[in-house]
Amino acid sequence: MKSRLSLLLVLGLLATLVGGVISAQDTSGELEIFSWWAGDEGPALEALLELYATENPDVEVINATVTGGSGVNARAVLKTRMLGGDPPDSFQVHAGEELTGTWVVADRMEDLTFLYEEQGWFEAFPQDLIDLLTYEGGIYSVPVNIHRSNVMWSNPAKLEEWGFEAPATWDDFLALCPTIQEAGVVPLVVGEAWTQNHLFESVALGVLGADGWNGIWSGETDPAGPEMVAVFETFGKVLECSNISDDASGLSWQQAIDKVIAGEAAFNIMGDWAAGYMTTTLGLEPGVGYGYNAAPGTDGIFMWLSDSFGLPADAPNRDNTIAWLTTLGSLEGQNTFNPLKGSIPARVDAVSAAPDLYNAYLQSASADWAENTLVGSLVHGAAANERFMGDFNQVMEIFLASGSAEATANAMSVVCIQSGACGGM
Amino acid sequence: MRSRKDRVIAFLMVLPSLVAIYIFVYGFIGQAIQTSTSDWGSNPAQPPLAVNVVKSYVGLQNYENIMTDMLEFSFRNSLANTFFFTIFFVVGCLVVGLVLALLLDQNVVGEGIFRTIFLFPMALSFVVTGTIWRWMLQPNGGINILPQQLFGLDPIDFGWVNSRDVLFPFEWGQVPTYLTYFGIAIIAIMVVNFAMKGRWRASQYGVIAIVIMGLVLMAGLWDKIWLPLDEAATEAIIAPKGFNAALIGIIIAAVWQMSGYTMAMFIAGIRGIPEELREAARVDGCSEIGIYWRIVLPQLNPIILSAMIILGHISLKIFDLVFAMAGPDNAQTVVPGLLVYIEGFRENSFARASAIAVIMLFFVSVIIVPYLWSQLREEV
């Protein structure tokens, strides 16, 4: 009776306490790293965390990853945490507008200039990169790696068998397309939604060139003008040569690459994390098991994106985090992470310090990084802020639903204005 | 007897719950309405995630924005999707539930086992259901290859959740017209009903209402009341409205999960019909089918209404199932519940997300409030 009631109450209280204890955060001596590097990209991060652990043995490292391609889910979770006043110690974020436009303008990141000066990073990273990481005089993140977005992947053995070569421009590709289709092969394989956006930026770069592409973000290229219409028209034609209406929406980027390797598709445009996948997971040799070229029309241009980590203004373990950032930007750190990830270090001195760690593809990418014109990726957070990237999905949806280049270009113009991402607009 | 002190204690005992509900339901609703009239997340000059965001009052601009702005076609599509999803989901659950209940009313062996089987999906979460059915409805596997594997027929060629087909296409601008026809139809039914029961006064009001609506329609006044799209012609091309075939898979999963509920309700209702009633009808020479048609079914009307209300309100706020089955990025299956999550937590447009949420709340209230009112009035 009364005892039963009080028993229930006690149980309830106990359970609450237990729940509280389980979730109570013991924040001393911890480092929580938040990222979306799971699955195939996991080993690189783990190696880096191990390196950190050997240098800082007293710190408990928490590897908090949220799965989902290119971080779509991770960003949502991160936001709720930051807004909820419970930031991780450091989080993966794309260097450039994604970080600046979301977190820096909101005054949530600490300026890292002191760390850069301490570690001599102003000399270690390329100036172009530092310029993009700087906002109103402050630097807010440490780049770990550089990935290239505009790469076209193929299977050299299959290409030889079929008698094609990688096309040099998009017009060449479109001319080659019927021949490939006659061979019963999908000319270009795409996967789910974001990979289609990824393809778009290579097409846009190939049609507009580096100056035209940069012009979008500075306001010199009119998003509703004839050049953009031409971009979308080309994009439409390229999509006709792909599996877009077939099984695209159900494929992850890895599954799309699998099709190229299996000989079901001829080409795939994807960032060079695909090289990491093919080398590490599939065990293929660069240049032999898989082939790589600059995406059609973009030879000599390096469209980059960079994963980086920053210091949230209210990070629970500030000192541990600074140690983490130091490890990240160090020669050893970059050379531990990048070979496994399949990316090139952001530091210009890293590859030459340990060339054996980097396979043939990475060496060639590194050389390109030093010599090519550098432009920022849209889809991966370098060139435009999150609002634009989010609304850009609508633009792409408009195009896929209607096929109308004019309507899409108009929509893009509206998005530019609303998000304030296009320079002078 | 019941002392005054006791009554005070009684009140104090429910007070914490009342306060909690006041805050967590009504307080938050008020705040949501307030946020929906601000510009949080829509103002490029005010980063939405800053520690101290300055939010300004913008009146109904967010609502106008989601109803008319060219880039907000997702919201309008989500309304259309919810409409079709609700209809097919509710009808599907009612039909399947009724059929199962009638079958189980036939004194079958193992009735308990059948009931357990048909009801078990309700114990699952929508996320589990969505995950399972997503695997089953993969375009190149699952259900599609079953005919081939079992009978050697051609595999089904339907993209299920990935399909881009649109059935029953319509234009957004035609919606007011359809609403008017629907309203006229309802009123006409009511008029006929009252006429047959000899209550002329109500039908006179009905006739007046019909005439007014007809005049409004013809005078084109709807265009002034119903916010026109910024770019109606473009929208017809870029975001066609209609019953997206991609919803079919989700509807099937939802009916699989919830028809046990309607079945249970119908069984309870059928059991509540006294056997004497049926016996008397049998004695009078009524066939079994006649018994069902004339006695059982009419008694089930209140249950049908109840089930429609409950299922309708579940369907209006559906989120987990769509998220698990189609993901957040599928434009064909977007529903308002999903949009609130996307706009709020991915695009940081908190004001817009609140506007969508308030609209959801409005629709739910429209069906729940009359229902609650009528149910509780009966109890007096």
Place this chain on the structure above:
Amino acid sequence: MANVMTANEMRRYTIRVAIYVVLGLCTIIFLTPVYLVIVTALKDPATINLASTWSLPESLYFESFNEVMVEFGPRIQNSVALVIAATAWSSIAGSLNGYVFSKWRIPGEKILFPLMLFGMFIPYQAILIPLFEFMRNVNLYGGIPGLILIHTVYGLPITTLIFRNFYVDIPDEMLEAASIDGADFWGLYRHVVFPLSIPGFVVVVIWQFTQIWNEFLFAVTMTNTDSQPITVGLAQLAGGEAVKWNLPMAGAIVAALPPLIIYIVLGRYFIRGLLAGSIKG
């Protein structure tokens, strides 16, 4: 001869057979997903491809469950803590509320009770963002205690409803008799109402357990990584790149097991909870 059936009996027999056939078909349709889940969960991931969806596993592969338990491990703890506490609190409060609303005159109860019930129907997305800000302001955001609070409060309407409908059936005479003997508010509860409440508690506990264990929206928006309940874990398994379907399927089985067990064992009470949602007793 005795073996020949009359036309009427023939018809009845055919109808009976038809009924069983239809029921059998429905059963197959309802259980097909179950077959698929079990079969896929037991397959070696390397053998899972679209073409072999329906075939039985070549050999039973139990590793998936191990992997799932590793992924789910701490989350199961979270879900258990959450469900026990929130169910306990909302049941106790619901019982008290139901007792008051059914047996005591409260000023304004005709308005207050429906107002409370309405809370059961609101779409939770409508209050998601204000709730988020509130939890942040009271420093309860992100952890299990906060989630317990949320589920307790939003469970109050349905638990109050169930208990109120349940207590309405207790004859007033019993309470009259006890109060003549000198029982006050608590006395009546302790001696008359509470002992009779056990079936009500069973229904409420089962219903709340299932609802809270399966809930996803609050779980995914109101928690940090280490306080996530099991539903979020499942969504993560299936939301990644290149999904290896044996994991989500095994995860679905693990996540669904507790409510399923309760449902199978205590199904009767489960149904009562269901039907209470339509305000029928």
